[in-house]
Amino acid sequence: MELKKAMLELMRRATTDLSKDVEDAVKQAYDREGEGTPAKNVFGTIIENIGLAREASTPICQDTGSVIIYVDFPVGDSEKKYREAAEWAAAEATKLQYLRPNAVDPVTCKNSGNNIGTNAPYLHFHQWDKDEVRVRLMLKGGGSENVGAQYKLPDTGLKAGRDLKGVKKVVIDAVQKAQGQGCAPGVIGIGIGGDRVTSFALSKEQFFRKLGEQSTDPDLAALEKELYEDLNKLGIGPMGFGGKTTCLGVYAGKQHRHPATFYVSISYTCWAYRRKQMIIKGSEVTYD
Amino acid sequence: MIKLTTPISEETARSLKVGDEVLLTGTIVTARDAAHKLMIEERPDFIREHLKDGVIYHCGPVVKKDEAGEYSFVAAGTTTSSREEPYQAAVCEEYSVRAVIGKGGMGPKTAEGLQKVGAVYLHAVGGAGSLIGKMVKKVHTVYKLEEFGTPEAFWVCEVEDFPCVVTMDSHGGSLHKDIAAASQKVANDLMGL
Numbered sequence: 272m273e274l275k276k277a278m279l280e281l282m283r284r285a286t287t288d289l290s291k292d293v294e295d296a297v298k299q300a301y302d303r304e305g306e307g308t309p310a311k312n313v314f315g316t317i318i319e320n321i322g323l324a325r326e327a328s329t330p331i332c333q334d335t336g337s338v339i340i341y342v343d344f345p346v347g348d349s350e351k352k353y354r355e356a357a358e359w360a361a362a363e364a365t366k367l368q369y370l371r372p373n374a375v376d377p378v379t380c381k382n383s384g385n386n387i388g389t390n391a392p393y394l395h396f397h398q399w400d401k402d403e404v405r406v407r408l409m410l411k412g413g414g415s416e417n418v419g420a421q422y423k424l425p426d427t428g429l430k431a432g433r434d435l436k437g438v439k440k441v442v443i444d445a446v447q448k449a450q451g452q453g454c455a456p457g458v459i460g461i462g463i464g465g466d467r468v469t470s471f472a473l474s475k476e477q478f479f480r481k482l483g484e485q486s487t488d489p490d491l492a493a494l495e496k497e498l499y500e501d502l503n504k505l506g507i508g509p510m511g512f513g514g515k516t517t518c519l520g521v522y523a524g525k526q527h528r529h530p531a532t533f534y535v536s537i538s539y540t541c542w543a544y545r546r547k548q549m550i551i552k553g554s555e556v557t558y559d
Numbered sequence: 560m561i562k563l564t565t566p567i568s569e570e571t572a573r574s575l576k577v578g579d580e581v582l583l584t585g586t587i588v589t590a591r592d593a594a595h596k597l598m599i600e601e602r603p604d605f606i607r608e609h610l611k612d613g614v615i616y617h618c619g620p621v622v623k624k625d626e627a628g629e630y631s632f633v634a635a636g637t638t639t640s641s642r643e644e645p646y647q648a649a650v651c652e653e654y655s656v657r658a659v660i661g662k663g664g665m666g667p668k669t670a671e672g673l674q675k676v677g678a679v680y681l682h683a684v685g686g687a688g689s690l691i692g693k694m695v696k697k698v699h700t701v702y703k704l705e706e707f708g709t710p711e712a713f714w715v716c717e718v719e720d721f722p723c724v725v726t727m728d729s730h731g732g733s734l735h736k737d738i739a740a741a742s743q744k745v746a747n748d749l750m751g752l
């Protein structure tokens with residue numbers, strides 16, 4: 272196993288091969304919409320596109336996102352080799368048109384051309400006790416990133432207090448404001464508590480979960496279920512054309528907060544919800 | 560399904576209504592943030608002939624260059640249009656643009672511009688990059704590639720049977736406005752407001 276080649280293959284899979292849980296959710300959404308409606312046509316197009324991308328090994332969406340990588344590694348391993356492998360793979364994947372050059376210097380506005388830059392790819396390291404390595408990759412689209420939002424409870428305008436009812440209100444508000452802009456139907460990641468930074472991080476890390484997988488915390492599991500039902504009553508539908516499916520899933524996570532603060536962060540990912548992982552054990556690599 | 564071919568006359572553009580499904584064939588020009596900013600700040604002439612009675616596509620494609628130096632689109636879906644809201648109406652007026660393809664819809668300033676100029680907003684399926692990439696038959700030319708980078712450059716290309724829905728028309732109609740108002744009512748109920 273060559274680490275950098277494995278990393279490249281992980282990127283290729285993430286950008287061209289939509290995971291089964293997401294594809295299944297899109298297919299169910301297609302079945303729910305009425306014949307001849309724009310919503311049904313949109314889902315039909317999305318399904319066709321997913322199949323085509325997989326078959327031709329081309330990007331599902333031309334916005335191949337920001338490259339975000341979480342590495343869990345055993346004691347004694349070095350971060351450096353993963354960073355080097357990630358950078359090599361990102362540049363190579365750009366050359367092979369698996370990734371669009373998406374790293375822009377915000378001051379000079381120059382695109383680096385190869386997806387490499389300061390914090391690009393973004394890598395997050397975590398040491399664990401297992402004797403295997405887990406690399407999780409997320410390709411996070413920019414359009415859907417733009418509709419994410421952070422709220423500070425209480426929120427007077429929304430009459431949202433410092434409790435789960437308040438959390439529900441701000442999530443509904445965020446999804447209502449997003450309309451179709453983030454390529455609905457979306458998947459919603461909610462981070463409750465923490466500071467401004469960790470709250471957003473928590474909301475985004477939820478996207479590594481699988482659709483349909485409930486929170487292990489019963490209160491949060493109930494919140495996820497209620498929000499899933501409520502958000503789909505909004506009628507925004509795919510692309511904001513109107514329809515029965517506005518979101519494909521809701522995940523919530525919590526962390527302790529400072530007594531004075533109560534942040535709720537909402538990350539939104541479009542239906543082109545691309546994340547994959549690989550487990551490296553000795554010379555064996557398995558992808559999921 | 561309405562077949563639409565470029566160049567599009569003002570009369571044709573004005574005949575389209577919200578909800579019409581169209582298949583577009585002909586020349587379109589990709590333009591995003593840097594391109595719109597340039598078109599307003601410098602009003603360049605190089606793009607004029609391609610935009611007259613033409614189509615702007617909000618898209619930042621993935622592009623391949625073959626050994627002979629020919630470009631082709633690998634993936635080319637829509638990008639979010641609202642970022643061009645400050646510019647769009649003026650761009651349509653300056654260059655006599657008849658259709659803008661994007662996703663997510665646009666605001667009141669653009670809606671007014673469409674009415675004035677006689678143009679429509681066409682919504683494509685966001686994220687359907689591979690599929691739309693296949694409908695781009697040929698890349699004619701590109702402007703500002705060096706300066707703006709691949710996603711932001713002006714790519715002038717040929718599409719065939721590109722499926723879109725009219726979501727904003729030249730009569731003030733906007734599906735986005737209607738859906739947002741309806742969903743706001745539901746949201747208020749759910750939030751107890």
Ligand code: SF4
Pocket residue numbers: 332333334335336411412413414415416452453454541542543636637638639685686687
């Ligand atoms: S929001 Fe998602 S599907 Fe839409 S253009 Fe961006 S990455 Fe693609």
